[in-house]
Structure formats: structure tokens, C-alpha cells
Amino acid sequence: MSVIQVTNLVKKYNGLTAVNGISFEVKKGESFGFLGPNGAGKTTTINILCTLLSQTSGSAEVNGYDCLKQPPQVRSSIGLVFQDITLDNDLTAYENLKFHCYLYNMDKRKAEERIEYILNVVGLYDRKDDLVRKFSGGMKRRLEIARGLLHNPKVLFLDEPTLGLDPQTRTTVWEFINNWRKKEGITVFLTTHYMDEAEVCDRIAIIDHGRIIACGTPEELKKIIRGDTVYLKTADDSSAISELKETFGIKAAKLHDSISFNVESGDKFIPKIFEGLKTAIVSVNLKKPTLDDVFIHLTGREIREENNHKAGELLKMRRRKG
């Protein structure tokens, strides 16, 4: 049974197409990942599914309710964790949760039991009477996820839930989400641009420029790439690319500071490159396929191109200063 059903969804903002005719379904109890670079249309899709935006055309259904025609029913069926923190800093953890229960019209006694239970699960019960202002980023995130689950939603939407968290906190947040999913059997829909987070989803849709370019289990997606990926750093990337094409008939993609291509068995192919390539090779790297490679294979770009670029600029600035 599918709990989310999206058909030919289109969203245009003043002539700009953010979502360009996507269709997919998410089954009950599944964890479904929306993977793509910033600006690919992930958040727009989530906003339509949670009734914050109305689509230009196409249809979206959550828990059997139409997102456009039955917003209250859809809203009661979902829990949401947004990209940015949406807690009230001037309220305590407990008060934030209580506020939520009232908005969702929960029975008072039930609400109190549920808050206590959930605060224990996320390990914040001891801090329940502290102002949220005093919480760390990770604690706020856990509290938000707890809040999203308070009213027993059928689907939990997570929009980049671990953005800006350190790796350790990311791990704890994920452990919590996954344990909860197994225990309560709810459906999780998440967007991310972290490959390792997408990797643990049951199914993934890769989205780019408002279109779904691939959809399936992580294993299925990795099969798109036949064989291994070889990464080369060379003295001159563009001449290396054209040489590879001429000598081996291989189409290589240009990355930030290296090039990459796929071959059947990389370990046997590497010696051949050294013999066949005139361009000087700085380093060679061999990798079994990951979702990153799938994305590069499908789009010819790295998923975190912009981020890498920014990191590069930072580095340059530091060098200049130092």
C-alpha cells in the first residue's frame, strides 16, 4: 500500500520551474530518500506534500488524502522536521511540546503521557524545564524530531534533518530515527545531499533540476554503473580526457580537481593507463560504486559541487591570510 502518491507534479515560480513533472510513490513503513544537490526541487516537493505550497499542476496524495483539497487531513497525518530550527527559544522543551499537542488537538492526559515518554526516548527528560535557548544544535534537532512524532503521524518528513550538525551528532540523530521507525512502523520521507544518509534508505529517488533521474533501492541504483570507478589526478585534465577517449574509447567526467570514468575491472585497467596516457598522472584512485558515482554518472557533476567550491574558496582565503 502506498502512503505517498505523486503524479506528474509541477511547480513553477514566476516562470522558474522548480519541480518539473515528477512521479513517485512511497510504500507504508518504508524509508524513502530524496537525494539531490541544493536547488534541485527537494524542499519544494516537501512543501507541496505538507500543504505549505500548492502545485502548478499534477497531483500529490499523502495517507490517501489530496494535498490540495484536504490540507487538514494531510496535516494531521504527517510530522515535519524542517531544514532550519522551528522551536520557540523562549519556551522550555516541555512547553514547546505541549504547544504542539494543543495545536494537534490531543487529549490533555494522553498528551502529557506521550510527552514524557518521548522526552525519555530522545534523552531530554532531565532538561525538560530548560529554555530551548540553552540547548545545543543536536539537542534542538532531537527535540524537533520528538515534536514531529508527538501526534502519532503516519509519515515523518525530514528536510535535511542533519544539516549543520557534527558527524557524531548526525549518527545519534539517525540511530534515533531508525530505531523509532522500526518500533512504530511509520514511513520516513527525507531529503538530503549526504550520500551516506541516502545509503541507509530503503529506496532513493535522485532528483536534479526538478526531475527524478533515477529511482530504486541503493543496490539497484549502483547497478546503473557497470563496474568500478577510477579517479585520476593529472597534470592536465582536459588533455587526459581527450586522450582517454581516443586511446580507450572511454568517456571521462571532469570533477573539481580530478577526472573519473567507469570500467569493468578497474584493478586490471589501471596499468594500461600508465602505458597508454601521455599526460602525466599525479595520482590514481579506484572505487567500488557508491551513490555519489551514480549521481556523477547520471548528471556528469558531483552532488556537492557548490560545497566543494566553497570549501576551495575558504582554503584560498586562509592561504592568503596565512
Added chain:
Amino acid sequence: MFSYKAIYVIVIREFKRFFRQRGRLLVTISRPLLWLFIVGAGFGSMVNMPANIGYKQFLLPGIIGMTILFSSVFSSISVVWDREFGFLREMLVAPISRATIVMGKLLSGTALSLVQGTVLLLFSPLLGVKLTITNFLLMLLLMSFLSIAITAMGLFIASYLTSLEGFNVIMNFIVLPMFFLSGALYPMNALPKTLHYFSLINPLSYGVDAFKHVLFRNGSDVIGAEFPLLLDIGVLFIFSAVMIGLATYSFERKG
């Protein structure tokens, strides 16, 4: 879905925030007293007042009006605050209607203004303005009319503001002129003609005028009021209704 539970909890939240933000509380209490006792003392010696009334007494209804004006505008601008800090989304995705959110904000803004107006009203014996029980109750009623009108106006404005930077603009070009042109500091008919027209379209003028009707009644005589009381109440009613309608409409449309 219209939800009374949600309205209740929105009001509770605003009250908690109000009493937790120390700075805001301090400003709220001290601002009207500064006006009454410092500005009142300074201007009092320069301004010619109608018979039987000192300038400090004359200021009282205006300063109550000012307190309600600032408090109501500040409360409704909290929508922009909520938007900037993300909390508004928590309310927007809940299974409640936009009208519920507007109503919650309207009630909390009104109630907070009313509390502050009442505290100030209790100072009136100190200024030599007699306060009977009837007057007190009448004032409560009129103060809530004015509070609703201004809060609704603030909510309508807030629905168009996407960042807190707009707040200063609103303060400068709407709130302060409203205060200066309301008859709070000097009688409106003392204003030049063009400015006088502005005070006629200013809802605060009618609120302050209504307060004067209650506080300065001397037998059948009223000192300082410039409109009939029924007109004051009528204008506030119509203004509130229009603003509540506009605010709800614009929240429904834009969130």
C-alpha cells in the same frame, strides 16, 4: 479547522514570552511613566490647557492610548518574529486554519495591551483624575476596543513583512505619526488643517477621544473630547472589522 484549543495555547505562549523577556517588560512599564512625568512636566508649563485641567491629566488618556498602540503593534509584529525564527511554520503546518492563528494572535495582542492599559489606568488617582468603578469598567471596555483595532491593523501589516527590518519603517512611518496625530499630546483642532485631516483617519484619535469622554466627564460636560462618544466607538468597530477581515484574508492567501 477552527480550534479554540489552539487559540488558547497561542495566547498562553504570548503571555509567557512577554513575562520572560525582561527588557520588553521594563520598557513597557517605564515608557508611559517617562512620558507622563517627564514630558508631562516639561510641556505642562508651556501649553495652555482648557479650564480645570492640568497638562499631566490631559496626557493620561493619550498615554494610555500610546501604551496600547505600542503594545498592540509590537504583539502583532511578533508574527514577523515567528516567521524569521521559523516558529510560524510550526503553526502553519498544524491542522488548524489560518483564521485560528490570526484569532490567537489578535486575542493575545489585545489581552496584553489591556493588561498594560489597566496598570496605567490605576495610576490615574496619582495624577488627580478620579476613577470610579463605573469609569474603570467603561475604560476596560473602550481599551479593549482600541486594542483589537490596533492589533488587527498590526497583523494586517505584519502579513506583508518578511523580515524584522521592516519593523523600523513601520514604527517611523505609521506608529509614531499615529501617536503624534491622535490628540494624545495636544488637542487635534490645534493642528494645521492638512494634519488635522490625517488625525481624522487615524483610529487612535477615536480611541483617545473615547477615553477622554470617560476620564474627563464633569456632570454633563466633557473636557477635551472632540468627537461624540458614539462616533468614537462606531469608527473603532468598523476599523476593527475591516482590519480583521483583511488580516485573515491576507494570511489565508500568503501564510
